[in-house]
Amino acid sequence: xxxxxxxxxxxxxxxxxxxxxxxxxxxxxxxxxxxxxxxxxxxxxxxxxxxxxxxxxxxxxxxxxxxxxxxxxxxxxxxxxxxxxxxxxxxxxxxxxxxxxxxxxxxxxxxxxxxxxxxxxxxxxxxxxxxxxxxxxxxxxxxxxxxxxxxxxxxxxxxxxxxxxxxxxxxxxxxxxxxxxxxxxxxxxxxxxxxxxxxxxxxxxxxxxxxxxxxxxxxxxxxxxxxxxxxxxxxxxxxxxxxxxxxxxxxxxxxxxxxxxxxxxxxxxxxxxxxxxxxxxxxxxxxxxxxxxxxxxxxxxxxxxxxxxxxxxxxxxxxxxxxxxxxxxxxxxxxxxxxxxxxxxxxxxxxxxxxxxxxxxxxxxxxxxxxxxxxxxxxxxxxxxxxxxxxxxxxxxxxxxxxxxxxxxxxxxxxxxxxxxxxxxxxxxxxxxxxxxxxxxxxxxxxxxxxxxxxxxxxxxxxxxxxxxxxxxxxxxxxxxxxxxxxxx
Amino acid sequence: xxxxxxxxxxxxxxxxxxxxxxxxxxxxxxxxxxxxxxxxxxxxxxxxxxxxxxxxxxxxxxxxxxxxxxxxxxxxxxxxxxxxxxxxxxxxxxxxxxxxxxxxxxxxxxxxxxxxxxxxxxxxxxxxxxxxxxxxxxxxxxxxxxxxxxxxxxxxxxxxxxxxxxxxxxxxxxxxxxxxxxxxxxxxxxxxxxxxxxxxxxxxxxxxxxxxxxxxxxxxxxxxxxxxxxxxxxxxxxxxxxxxxxxxxxxxxxxxxxxxxxxxxxxxxxxxxxxxxxxxxxxxxxxxxxxxxxxxxx
Numbered sequence: 175x176x177x178x179x180x181x182x183x184x185x186x187x188x189x190x191x192x193x194x195x196x197x198x199x200x201x202x203x204x205x206x207x208x209x210x211x212x213x214x215x216x217x218x219x220x221x222x223x224x225x226x227x228x229x230x231x232x233x234x235x236x237x238x239x240x241x242x243x244x245x246x247x248x249x250x251x252x253x254x255x256x257x258x259x260x261x262x263x264x265x266x267x268x269x270x271x272x273x274x275x276x277x278x279x280x281x282x283x284x285x286x287x288x289x290x291x292x293x294x295x296x297x298x299x300x301x302x303x304x305x306x307x308x309x310x311x312x313x314x315x316x317x318x319x320x321x322x323x324x325x326x327x328x329x330x331x332x333x334x335x336x337x338x339x340x341x342x343x344x345x346x347x348x349x350x351x352x353x354x355x356x357x358x359x360x361x362x363x364x365x366x367x368x369x370x371x372x373x374x375x376x377x378x379x380x381x382x383x384x385x386x387x388x389x390x391x392x393x394x395x396x397x398x399x400x401x402x403x404x405x406x407x408x409x410x411x412x413x414x415x416x417x418x419x420x421x422x423x424x425x426x427x428x429x430x431x432x433x434x435x436x437x438x439x440x441x442x443x444x445x446x447x448x449x450x451x452x453x454x455x456x457x458x459x460x461x462x463x464x465x466x467x468x469x470x471x472x473x474x475x476x477x478x479x480x481x482x483x484x485x486x487x488x489x490x491x492x493x494x495x496x497x498x499x500x501x502x503x504x505x506x507x508x509x510x511x512x513x514x515x516x517x518x519x520x521x522x523x524x525x526x527x528x529x530x531x532x533x534x535x536x537x538x539x540x541x542x543x544x545x546x547x548x549x550x551x552x553x554x555x556x557x558x559x560x561x562x563x564x565x566x567x568x569x570x571x572x573x574x575x576x577x578x579x580x581x582x583x584x585x586x587x588x589x590x591x592x593x594x595x596x597x598x599x600x601x602x603x604x605x606x607x608x609x610x611x612x613x614x615x616x617x618x619x620x621x622x623x624x625x626x627x628x629x630x631x632x633x634x635x636x637x638x639x640x641x642x643x644x645x646x647x648x649x650x651x652x653x654x655x656x657x658x659x660x661x662x663x
Numbered sequence: 664x665x666x667x668x669x670x671x672x673x674x675x676x677x678x679x680x681x682x683x684x685x686x687x688x689x690x691x692x693x694x695x696x697x698x699x700x701x702x703x704x705x706x707x708x709x710x711x712x713x714x715x716x717x718x719x720x721x722x723x724x725x726x727x728x729x730x731x732x733x734x735x736x737x738x739x740x741x742x743x744x745x746x747x748x749x750x751x752x753x754x755x756x757x758x759x760x761x762x763x764x765x766x767x768x769x770x771x772x773x774x775x776x777x778x779x780x781x782x783x784x785x786x787x788x789x790x791x792x793x794x795x796x797x798x799x800x801x802x803x804x805x806x807x808x809x810x811x812x813x814x815x816x817x818x819x820x821x822x823x824x825x826x827x828x829x830x831x832x833x834x835x836x837x838x839x840x841x842x843x844x845x846x847x848x849x850x851x852x853x854x855x856x857x858x859x860x861x862x863x864x865x866x867x868x869x870x871x872x873x874x875x876x877x878x879x880x881x882x883x884x885x886x887x888x889x890x891x892x893x894x895x896x897x898x899x900x901x902x903x904x905x906x907x908x909x910x911x912x913x914x915x916x917x918x919x920x921x922x923x924x925x926x927x928x929x930x931x932x933x934x935x936x937x938x939x940x941x942x943x944x945x946x947x948x949x950x951x952x953x954x955x956x957x958x959x960x961x
Contacts (some may be wrong), residue, residue, distance in 0.1 A: 226766075229761050230764050231760060405746070405749050405750055410749075414749075414752040415753075417753035425665060428667070429667050440665065440667070441666060442664045442905060443664075443905055443908070444908070
C-alpha cells in the first residue's frame, strides 16, 4: 500500500495523519504494516473479505428492478483506531448519557418533574412524533425503558468528540461490528499483531444478560425472543445473526398469539410462553389494536400484555422521544437535572426553529447551516446548506416556516476523516462512530462500535442507505500508549 | 420449536434434495444426449423422459438448469432452499448456511459465464457436491433435536418421491422399448447406485432387478424403502416429544414403512410398477399433509 501519496485535507481532523503529513503515533504500527503489503496482495485479500461477507450472507437487497439484487455492504479493511484514554472518556460519557435518558423517559411517562420544573417545554415532548401517550403511567421492570442505545459521535476539526444523535429506539448495525472483526482477523491477521485490540464478541452475551435481566419478576428462566419484521427487512441479517448468537427465538408477528394475557409462540409442541421480546419492529407496528391498525407485522393484544407486566418489551415503546432532534439539545440539561453532573461528551450546538430567536437566525443563515427534520433518520429529511442549490434552500425555508417544531439547525461540522481505500488508493473519507450501549443489571459499552464511512468524495453522510460503508474499530487496550502521551512525543 | 421454523426447515430439506436430485439426473442425461447419435431407436426420446422424471415443463436443457422462473429447475430449487434457510438462520448452523449459500452463488455465477454450456457438466457436479457438503455439515453441526428431524424428514420425503418418480418413468420406457443399458445405467448412476448394484446383482441389469433394488433395498440410502424408513423413524421420534399431536403423523408414516417391509418384487409387478409407485407417492403426499397439520398449522 502506498501511504506517501496520501493527501491530508486541510481543515478537518485526520485520524491517521497529522496536519504536517506525518503518521500519528497511534497509527505508526498499522501504517508500517500497511506500507509493507504489496498492492496486489492487498487487493487479493480485500476480495477475499468481500467473498466471505457474501457467503455469510452479510448483504442488503437493492430493489432497482423486479428482482432484488443482493449486495455486500461496502467494507473498508483499514481499521480505525482509538487510544484507550480517549475511549475511556467516551465510555464514561455514554454511560452518563444512557442513565440520564432512562431517567428522562421514566419521568416524562410518570411524574413529569422535568416538565413541571420548566427545564423542557412540555409541548416539545408531547409534540414529538415518537412520544407514546399509551405509555403514560407505565413502570417497566427495574425502571429501564431503553435497553439498547446506539449513540452517534463525530469529531470536529480540532479532533474533539461530539454527540450527533442518540438512537434510543431501535439502533441497528452491531452485527456488522462483530462480522467485520471476524472477517478482518481472518483476512488481514498481520495487521493485528502486537496491537492489543479489545475484543467485541462478548456483545451477544451482554445483550442476552441485559434482556434476561429485564424479564417480568418471577419468570425464572425467562424465554427471550427477537421480534423481526421478516426476511424482506433490510436489517434481517442482523436480526437472525443476533438471535443465533444469543440462542434466542427469532419470531415474526404471525408466530405470536396472546392467550390468557400472556404472549405465546406457536410451536410444534403447542403454545409456548414468551417473557422478553427484543423488538426490532418500530413501536407503531407492534400491536394493531393499540397502534397502527394496518400493521401486519405485530401481534394483537401484545401491548395490553406488556402493560399488565406479563411480558417485557425491549426497548420500551415510546423511547423514540429521545431520538427526536428537538429533544436532543436538552440531553446536557437532563444530565445536570437528573445526575447533578456536567456532561462529559458535548452536543453539537443546535438551533431550535420552534424558538423565535433561533428561527430568525436559522432563516437568515440557511446557506451555511445543516437543517434536519426532527423525526427523520438515515440521512433523510436533511439540508446541507453549504452544498445545496438555492431552490432546495427555498423549499426548506417554506417547510420550516410551515412547521417550526419539526426542524432544527446546526453549524456544518467539518467531519473527521480517515484514510480509506478508493480504487486501490488511500483517500480521506468522512467517518463517524456509533458505539452500542446496553442497560441491564449494569451498563455495558461495546469497545469501539461501528465506524461508518462516507464513500463518496466530500460527502458528509455516512448512512448505509446513502452510499456509506464501514470499518472495523479498534480500541487499543490499556498498557499500550495513550493518545495524549503519543501525541506529546 | 416455532411452527414456522419447523415448516421452513422441512422445506429447506426438501428443496436441497430436489436441487441435488435434478442436478444428478440432468448430469447423466447430458452424458446420454452427447452420445445420442448412437442411441438405439428403441429407447424413445430420453430428454422427454428426463423432463417428466423431474416434473419439468417442455424446456431446454439450459433452462432446466439455469431458469429461475421454471419451477423444478436446479436454480429455482436451490433458490427456494436458500430462502427457507434464510428464514431459519438462527436455528441452522452458520456452516450449513454458508455451504448452501456458496453452492447457490457458484451456480448463479456459472449461469452468467460465457462458457456456461461447455461447463455444464462441472456446474452440475458442483451442485451435487454442494448437496453432499450441506448434508455433511448438517450431520456434523446440528443438534439431534427437532430441527434436525424436520430437516432430514424433508430431505428423505423428497428423495422417496423423486426416486419413485424417476423409476416409474424409466420403467415405462423399458416396457415400451425393451430393456436397454442406456435406460438403466444412467438411472443407477444418477442415484450413485451403479457400483453398489453391480455388487448386489452383478450383470443382471434389467427392469426387474433395478426396480427390486431402487424400490426395495433397505440398506442403500438412495432407495425408496430406505428413504421411507428414515421418514418413518424420524416421524416416530418427533411424536415421542409431541405426544397426542404427533400420533397421527407417526401412524401415517409407520403404515407406509410397514407396507414396504412386507412387499416383494412379485407383489409390485403384479399390481403394476406404475400403479404401485403412483399409489405410494399419493400415500406419501397424504402423510405429508398429516405432518403439516400436526406441526406447522395450528
